[in-house]
Amino acid sequence: MSSAKLKSGIYLKEKIFSFDIMKKITVALAGNPNSGKTTIFNLLTGARQHVGNYPGVTVEKKEGLCKYADYEMTVVDLPGTYSLTAFSIEELVARNFIVQEHPDVVVDIIDASSVERNLYLATQLMEMNVPLVLAFNMSDVAEQKGLRFDIAQLCRLLEAKIVPMVGSKGRGRKELLDAIVETAAQVRKPRTHQVRYGEEIEHELAAIEAAVARNEPQLAGRYGARWLAVKLLERDDDLTLRVHSRDVHDAVTAGIAHLKGLFGDEPEVVMADRRYGFISGACQETIRTTVESRHSYSDMIDAVVTNPMLGVPIFLILMYLVFFLTFKIGTYPMGWLEWLFGWTTGAITSLWPAGSESWLKSLLVDGVIGGVGGVIVFLPNILLLFFAIALLEDTGYMARAAFIMDRVMHKIGLHGKSFIPMLIGFGCSVPAIMATRILENRRNRLTTIMVIPLMSCGARLTIYALVIPAFFSETWQGPMMWLIYLIGIVLAIICIKILRLTVLRGEAVPFVMELPPYRMPTLKSIAIHMWQRGWMYLRKAGTIILGISILLWIAGSYPKPSAESLRDLSPQQAQQKRLEYSVIGRFGRAIEPAIRPLGFDWKIGTALIGATAAKEVFVSQLAIVYAVGSEDEGSTTLRQRLRAAYTPLTGFCIMLFCLIYAPCVVTVAMTRQETNSWGWAAFQFLGLTALAYVVTLFVYQIGSRIAG
Amino acid sequence: MQRKDVKPLSTIRSGEKVRLAGIEAGRSLNSRLIAMGLVPNVEITVVSNNHPGPFVIMVKSSKVMLGRGMAQKIMVSARDHEE
Numbered sequence: 001m002s003s004a005k006l007k008s009g010i011y012l013k014e015k016i017f018s019f020d021i022m023k024k025i026t027v028a029l030a031g032n033p034n035s036g037k038t039t040i041f042n043l044l045t046g047a048r049q050h051v052g053n054y055p056g057v058t059v060e061k062k063e064g065l066c067k068y069a070d071y072e073m074t075v076v077d078l079p080g081t082y083s084l085t086a087f088s089i090e091e092l093v094a095r096n097f098i099v100q101e102h103p104d105v106v107v108d109i110i111d112a113s114s115v116e117r118n119l120y121l122a123t124q125l126m127e128m129n130v131p132l133v134l135a136f137n138m139s140d141v142a143e144q145k146g147l148r149f150d151i152a153q154l155c156r157l158l159e160a161k162i163v164p165m166v167g168s169k170g171r172g173r174k175e176l177l178d179a180i181v182e183t184a185a186q187v188r189k190p191r192t193h194q195v196r197y198g199e200e201i202e203h204e205l206a207a208i209e210a211a212v213a214r215n216e217p218q219l220a221g222r223y224g225a226r227w228l229a230v231k232l233l234e235r236d237d238d239l240t241l242r243v244h245s246r247d248v249h250d251a252v253t254a255g256i257a258h259l260k261g262l263f264g265d266e267p268e269v270v271m272a273d274r275r276y277g278f279i280s281g282a283c284q285e286t287i288r289t290t291v292e293s294r295h296s297y298s299d300m301i302d303a304v305v306t307n308p309m310l311g312v313p314i315f316l317i318l319m320y321l322v323f324f325l326t327f328k329i330g331t332y333p334m335g336w337l338e339w340l341f342g343w344t345t346g347a348i349t350s351l352w353p354a355g356s357e358s359w360l361k362s363l364l365v366d367g368v369i370g371g372v373g374g375v376i377v378f379l380p381n382i383l384l385l386f387f388a389i390a391l392l393e394d395t396g397y398m399a400r401a402a403f404i405m406d407r408v409m410h411k412i413g414l415h416g417k418s419f420i421p422m423l424i425g426f427g428c429s430v431p432a433i434m435a436t437r438i439l440e441n442r443r444n445r446l447t448t449i450m451v452i453p454l455m456s457c458g459a460r461l462t463i464y465a466l467v468i469p470a471f472f473s474e475t476w477q478g479p480m481m482w483l484i485y486l487i488g489i490v491l492a493i494i495c496i497k498i499l500r501l502t503v504l505r506g507e508a509v510p511f512v513m514e515l516p517p518y519r520m521p522t523l524k525s526i527a528i529h530m531w532q533r534g535w536m537y538l539r540k541a542g543t544i545i546l547g548i549s550i551l552l553w554i555a556g557s558y559p560k561p562s563a564e565s566l567r568d569l570s571p572q573q574a575q576q577k578r579l580e581y582s583v584i585g586r587f588g589r590a591i592e593p594a595i596r597p598l599g600f601d602w603k604i605g606t607a608l609i610g611a612t613a614a615k616e617v618f619v620s621q622l623a624i625v626y627a628v629g630s631e632d633e634g635s636t637t638l639r640q641r642l643r644a645a646y647t648p649l650t651g652f653c654i655m656l657f658c659l660i661y662a663p664c665v666v667t668v669a670m671t672r673q674e675t676n677s678w679g680w681a682a683f684q685f686l687g688l689t690a691l692a693y694v695v696t697l698f699v700y701q702i703g704s705r706i707a708g
Numbered sequence: 709m710q711r712k713d714v715k716p717l718s719t720i721r722s723g724e725k726v727r728l729a730g731i732e733a734g735r736s737l738n739s740r741l742i743a744m745g746l747v748p749n750v751e752i753t754v755v756s757n758n759h760p761g762p763f764v765i766m767v768k769s770s771k772v773m774l775g776r777g778m779a780q781k782i783m784v785s786a787r788d789h790e791e
Contacts, residue, residue: 081743082740082743082744083739083740083742083743085739085743087735087736087739087740088740111770113769114768114769114770116745116768116769117744117745117767117768117769117770120743120745121743235735265730265748266735266738268735268738268739268742269738269742269747269748272739272742272743272747273747273748276745276747276750298771299755302756302764306756306764308758399773403773406775410775511773511774511775511778512737512740512741512744512772512773512774512775512778513772513773514744514770514771514772514773515764515770515771515772515773516771517771
């Protein structure tokens, strides 16, 4: 080896060495909902977070990086759960992560003011024999409640490091990181203390454990024979399916039958009871209550906001504020962004001589800027909406809101919280679909996403604003508008019912929910929440939207008619000719036979196809096919043309069809992202189009019979 | 322990304290309730049982809301007096 190489080798080695000693570990955060898990996650990782989904499911996965001492930690925020059964997808995801990814440390975030209930999850993590750290979060609240912990003794009993913390004030971060590092460095050894289920159950567990070790050595190695035995005796659906050995199944069946006879209850109930017994044993020795106090201020707020008389009005006022913030305040930043895009368009156009027909100019101005603008213009809405949602969630009001609306929403087969995204849908489907993230249950979430486009959004309002004054006298304009909104709501309810009876069937999710004490939200957590949602929208949905927008631009601009054929035409006529000649125009003509029974001609067809880009495009496209200059929905000439061409019945059918048919591409992209499947997006797109066709056909045919 | 008169939780008035006797529900719901602390013999305080408002209980120092239908499936008995 030459000396030069050697030198650079030494230099490199130093670099590699300093890089090498960063030990990489994975830390999983587990904990009950409302235990302040997200706060601790934010505290550890700051804004260096990545939000995605666990593979194949709609459960959100948050990951972040944290560098501490000579460790580089990948921190994974597991879904908030009370237990680790196979009954809910969140619990399955959490435990599969632990089993499959072998995190170096699992931190269980415990609400220190409600230790007993929170330790239930810890006992199960102990059973899985993971390297465990317990973060006693909100220890200031526990102190106010008069709870005193003998931490050292509790550590010994639970065989885990315990770190008192106040996540919202950033207290305990260093101590937690120290505990993580120490635990990661320790050699794993079997626990001496763990839940003992009593002689009879332990006897059955031993029998199952032996059968598992004998017949399913692979599974035993993977899950641990003890844990597997416990779960099988609890009749865990997921693990029972993984076990193929007859001997094991026989041992389990015999064990359950024996214990059932003995206790007169399911073994799983008795076992849960024993876990709580273990916890109260540990707590009795180590926790003292010095003062008798309650959730006082929380109770006072609850007395008002969940009051039978005041609850609903307060909820509606708050919802109005959310709506106002999202869409009314949102119009200002939207206006600035529109101005910015207008300015950019002007600047780019000025690079070409006036009247230039350059395809590049058209691509940049209409395709790229139009597409990017169409994506970014929603960003203020999304940020403001998630600011409001974060505020409602972090203060604890969201749980109350869910309960208040549950009585109504339950009747149509949805969860109380579904009300919020549906309401947002009247502003815009895009943030509304994103807002379904507040729903934990997958079926509820999918059902809600599927029907959100039936809420008349702001873009469709521009269509109604064009059509209604064109066909209806002033006295009928108000009721018409009201009717079209109402039809959307009624159809949504019918669709929910149908979905819940067919593709999204399943038992109604029982309503049990913890009412967390009211808390002051931190600015940091709200900011992180907003940033995450905004970024996710731009990165995931944005790219799809941009792609589809450019495709639609191509379809609306190509092929081009020859220059001679346009020579003697006015600019409006030329524009009309170009649209007719394009793929969209041709397609509009091609579908004419199909939409004739709805009372539509090819002109409406063309506008409808163009409007899949964004529903308000319907108005501008119609203006182009009618070769009227102004694209403004207030345009009287376009209204006059419409009135001359169509009957009021057709006018009504246009609105009806626009209300129901295929959601705009942005919504499609959003559905694709949030359901994690093109299948659901296609189902929504095609299903709503079919529904629009059927409903409009029915109305037009009946209507024209009556009128004729 | 002798069986006292067992009745549904939904019949208990606000402010009263009772003990859980059993839950007459499917396994999935049962396991969810257990994980939230509703194990046999646990002390339950009914915080609010106002028609048509929410049904709220306090169990193991956390507040839990239940659907009214569910409150009918949860059977409770009077608290032992020696406590």
